[in-house]
Amino acid sequence: MAVQSVERAFLLLRTLAQGPLGVTDLADRVELPKSTVARLLAALESEGAVEQVEAGGPYRIGDGVIDIAGAVPAGRSLIAAARPHLLELAESLGEVAGLSIIENGQIYYLDHTESSSDVQMRDWTGEYAPLHSVSSGVVMLAHLPADEQEAYLAHPLEQCTPWTNLDPDMLRERLIQARSLGYAWGYEEFAEGINAVAAPVLGEDGLPLAALHVHGPAYRYPDPDIAHDHGLALVAAANRLAAQLTA
Amino acid sequence: MAVQSVERAFLLLRTLAQGPLGVTDLADRVELPKSTVARLLAALESEGAVEQVEAGGPYRIGDGVIDIAGAVPAGRSLIAAARPHLLELAESLGEVAGLSIIENGQIYYLDHTESSSDVQMRDWTGEYAPLHSVSSGVVMLAHLPADEQEAYLAHPLEQCTPWTNLDPDMLRERLIQARSLGYAWGYEEFAEGINAVAAPVLGEDGLPLAALHVHGPAYRYPDPDIAHDHGLALVAAANRLAAQLTA
């Protein structure tokens, strides 16, 4: 049994979210006595959660709720929006799918589907990776302005595995290719035994908002016959997510 | 005396708005017993207002609050989002700061900081001004599509003060300059004795959502040595607000 007053308070808030209402009207809709509604509204008003449009008149949602909601990290709604796309990718491609953004000049993993394969793999959600060492980083770097790309390539690059590509010229070539193809593969450059394909989720300005990727164990992923098709699947999913985010 | 449970529930929500916290930590910060906090969190969780990041772990703000806030008309959240930026501008530049949008082909002032200077100035919140006569209008007009700019310049322009610039060719030149600099100054063209600098808050499509401005009395504002710097400060604040709004 929850706290009745809190339950009722949120009932009032959700009802007011549909549009401003007076005490009597609100009481009718939520089927509570006017005095109860008035008292709860007074309490919500003290918290800034509701406000009267004019003295003695209808109530509406107040800045108090907006301030609380506004403090929520933007990435949280991105995760919610991307989640169905990740599940679809994981289902159709048969490997783990993930979502990441650039944060502090690195890849930050926001979300992953659960690993359902026989090989139990580590979940990188909440972790960071250098841009150049993962396909997500490569595809997002590829869509940053040239000066930002150069600034990144000019700073010391981390050798994550023996296969991590550190040569700036080869990396530049790789960025060009990623931009051209729309996706990129990474082979054991960040973690040994892990390969991944990624595509960028672009904003209307062409800058990368996020990246979607699918990764699997290097010993069986990818089968060369499917590498390009998986790349295209990532591009398609990323484009669908981008369209949704900018609608 | 408000409803204690509602008061406490919102205290928890505001505290969680600062970042996810566990029950014990939260109880310490709000100085309530753990069982009280746990019960209120359970109630808020039932409403979707909070959620546990992981089972048995920290709590964070939930979609229930975001959904309620999301139902609020956009202008209301724009004012809330812009407010801290206005206060910061007013504080750092030492003059009144304001927020406006284009409404019905005119500037509509949504909000202003309070005038703290020795010269008491009028508050234009809730009022309109012709686009060409104020720097806010100029910077937003500058970022509208060319056909909309031409349509505006083709219609009769109001002479608000003897200094109001009405020449279409000079106004076109001014729009080009505003677009190039990112900000614009207006000298007594709307109200005698008032100068203002403004920068546009642009959406991801490059179209103006709003404008931030700072204005002061013409006899002392701006000091020529600081005009460019204040312009840049407006640009920086507008860009930060834009980033926040489109996250």
Add this chain to the structure above:
DNA sequence: GAGACCGTTCCGCAATGCGGAACAGGATTT
């Protein structure tokens, strides 16, 4: 002037929320 309807306020009552204590589980330390 009477009636209708709104938001607001009051107050007796008992249901609800409170908070101390205890519990279960996981992590850390010895």
Add this chain to the structure above:
DNA sequence: AAATCCTGTTCCGCATTGCGGAACGGTCTC
């Protein structure tokens, strides 16, 4: 391996708090 610490969760006796019916003041309509 055992003890300790700390977390989130649950329980339950108690009394404070919230409830809701009734009344009030103000505004609008007829």
